[in-house]
Amino acid sequence: MTPLRKAMIAAMRQRGFSLRTHESYLAAVTHLARYYRRSPAELDAAQLQSYFNYLVQERALSAATCRVHLHGIRFFYLQVLKWPEVEVTLVTPKRPQRVPELLTRAKVARILQACANPKHRMLLETTYGCGLRVSEVVALRVRDVDGERRLLRIEQGKGAKDRLVTLAPALLQRLRQYWSWCRPAHWLFPRAQAAHAHVSVTTAQRAFDQAKARSGIRKVGGIHSLRHAYATHQLEHGLPVHELQHLLGHGNLQSTMHYVHWLPCQQRDGQGHADLIGALAVRHD
Secondary structure, three states: OOHHHHHHHHHHHHOOOOHHHHHHHHHHHHHHHHHHOOOHHHOOHHHHHHHHHHHHHOOOOOHHHHHHHHHHHHHHHHHHOOOOOOOOOOOOOOOOOOOOOOOOHHHHHHHHHOOOOHHHHHHHHHHHHHOOOHHHHHOOEHHHEEOOOOEEEEEEEOOOEEEEEEOOHHHHHHHHHHHHHHOOOOEOOEOOOOOOOEOOHHHHHHHHHHHHHHHOOOOOOOOHHHHHHHHHHHHHOOOOHHHHHHHHOOOOHHHHHHHHHHOOOOOOOOOOOOOHHHHHOOOOO
């Protein structure tokens, strides 16, 4: 490991950055060094600008991906090399804003029923029933389930923030049944051949894709569709948007407002948090 890489890791650790941020920022600087085939410490601002033009124009990376590269590289030059400033302008083409193909409750039920593996089905039900990111659901531990208070603890979610999510009665009952059957010791969803580790994000995504294919549903979207479904179904049930923001773990209310804009104007019943799994009447035979 080079001294510059060590220094960057130390700077990120000092600021409490998440493991995912470590990986993203280090990858951004590594790709920059490979592009020029020289140490990033030898580059100037003009070369950095040229590199970002290359990412946008030739590689056609998305605006979000380019911003990750920009944040990582800026951090390196400002916090490790101690440049006074990084004068780089990131200009990306404006892409059309599209509403994702939202899953109805009936389609969610069909997908869950089509999942043959009981552990994977429970994982998908938890993802939908609590509106979790896939990285959050695979990393759940048994102790994160607070049955007495009907809460699920999400530790170090996106942005390195902990939060508590409501566990509706039907989902809590399903989790208790699952625990009685599987008896997981530490990870709620352990790997089949390595109980000391949790299932991977890839495994969770594959379980969703296979269940969706077996259900005959052709809508575009992966396992994150369940999180979208959770958000829109809760709003339809009358959950206030600021409460949904907390449950989803959004740092910015504008991120949650996307779901409001995706919903058609319609009368909502104003009942608050919904028991989504209970409303599906999912069969488990």
